[in-house]
Amino acid sequence: MANIHDVARVAGVSISTVSYALSGKRSISEKTRSRIDSAVQELGYLPNAAGRMLAGARTHILALTAPLRADTYAPAHMAFVLAVATAARRFDYDILLLTEDEATLGLQRVTSSRLVDGIIVLDVAIDDERIDVVRNLSTPTVLVGIPGDPTGLICVDLDFEAAARLCVDTFADAGHRAVGLLGHPPAVYERGSNFPHRFRSAFMEHAQERGLEATFEMPRTGPQGVEDAVDELLNPAAGVTAVAMHCEESLQIRALSRFAEAGRSIPDDLSVLSACSSFDTSSFSPPLDVIPLVAADSCDSAVALVMQALDGPLEPRIELVPPRFTPRGSVAPPRGANRPAPAP
Amino acid sequence: MANIHDVARVAGVSISTVSYALSGKRSISEKTRSRIDSAVQELGYLPNAAGRMLAGARTHILALTAPLRADTYAPAHMAFVLAVATAARRFDYDILLLTEDEATLGLQRVTSSRLVDGIIVLDVAIDDERIDVVRNLSTPTVLVGIPGDPTGLICVDLDFEAAARLCVDTFADAGHRAVGLLGHPPAVYERGSNFPHRFRSAFMEHAQERGLEATFEMPRTGPQGVEDAVDELLNPAAGVTAVAMHCEESLQIRALSRFAEAGRSIPDDLSVLSACSSFDTSSFSPPLDVIPLVAADSCDSAVALVMQALDGPLEPRIELVPPRFTPRGSVAPPRGANRPAPAP
DNA sequence: TTGTATGCGTTATCAA
């Protein structure tokens, strides 16, 4: 494996010239640069990682702590891990994976051994054991998700409140007067992340602000959980004509089946919106309007913030990623509505 | 951050003594060792990763290339990633994650920059672009999964053939004469890994060896795919009394519903076995007998093999992990059978 | 049993 001395020899220059030519940190004559470039090509030279780490201030490695909890939805989780890795590569950074059982110890280990330059914390729980650790670390850290107490931390997350309001507004603007929210199973609200709460509260509050009747149901775990929850939502007494689903893929699919069984065709008898979904709702039947949870949006920001923090101290902050909206025709005015309700 | 000089100074010894005391590569007097230990404690010393990489022959990092393809089942994928990371930590190794778009270039990059000591290749496809790369690499590599041409490679995988035979034997020994296999969707057999083929072939062949009628069905993708496949399997003409399911979780769950809808209670009217499943079938209704796909089994072996390969050249080989079996009462003799059929 | 000295490959400082 060629090293910088080999390149210098072949190019007929000194190693420092090679180093500077490659880093671009000082100007090099065109002639010298091209000689170095050909030598690099010829030898297939890549800087030795250890040497670079030791001499430079950077390891070019980011730690990614991504615990896989029992109630973690694996596909979404994977999407975030991948999005972080992809974003990091754009800055010439690699990702070192820390697992659940290494959550706190692993963070201390890779930081005090100076293995990593920064940390991305995924799947942040309300009361997360990793929070106290990273708060006391001098290593730049960005959380994807918001803990119960974000004091002193840099956090990035989808703006779930805005997403919820967007749901409500979409329904209200289409003329619906009574809307439903199919949420996650109860266990998800009892522990873990706080985004389910943020979404639900904002949904209910904004529904009130828009003068809508709103019903919230959680699917129980088990065979009939979703079906029962859907039946409650569709209870004729409530008169719900639009439902937002903020739960994982398999539950949304089951809910769609139940809507069909209940004789509600979409969007004529029922408007349906898939909220903060990390999966593809275009292949559902029918394809659903969706406010997608785009992993890349949050992760790009998170990595960019870590990179900023590497260059100098960064103020604690919470960066909320604005929601997007992809219409696919699963939301329509309710039956009998002549026109959309005016915005307030 | 304390370095080895600090520890040496506090302990009143030379840095080489500290280094040897920590690595255990030469004997140290009890007195000196304890002085060093307290100094390490007091200073919270951890060896600088870059220094260790540069001076030693080892980086203590393994590359993990784990592409997430469209037809990848994310939960299983995650389980393998985690299992590799956990196994690596036992050898004081960390995992560097290489993503799909970095598949080949990333491998070249991390090896020629000497960032990693070895490579674990996950989710190996029959015709995998990474194969040619790792074959030409001097970096120790172990594949989890078996490519079309495993020449010159070190591979680890569950013994899917043995698992299939175990299914057949379980059914045959219980007295069943006609058995079914619910496989993956067609797309899975058309591209990607070869384990679905290995399982199916062995299942069909061994059924013949045991004198059983065997029916194979693939669920089409789409709303009624699984249901149709199940209906085919349960076609009265075939007289199938036992079904093995070798497909992902959601499909197995839907199949269970369909069995119920068809009026087949488990195990009285139908014996069911979940084969090579990476998920928990104990919470299914009913809980299913399972031949689990234990990620840790394969990944522990894979990591151990890489570690061996680090110490010296290792012969190419295919290491097959024997299947396990967890009975839960979902397999029983067929209705009307007086006793299990004798083994041949 | 312990200490000294060298080298690992790079970056960065200083000098030219």
Next chain:
DNA sequence: TTGATAACGCATACAA
């Protein structure tokens, strides 16, 4: 614009 050289922190061959 370029070159010589001193760190960086550790492991290890060699000396004692």
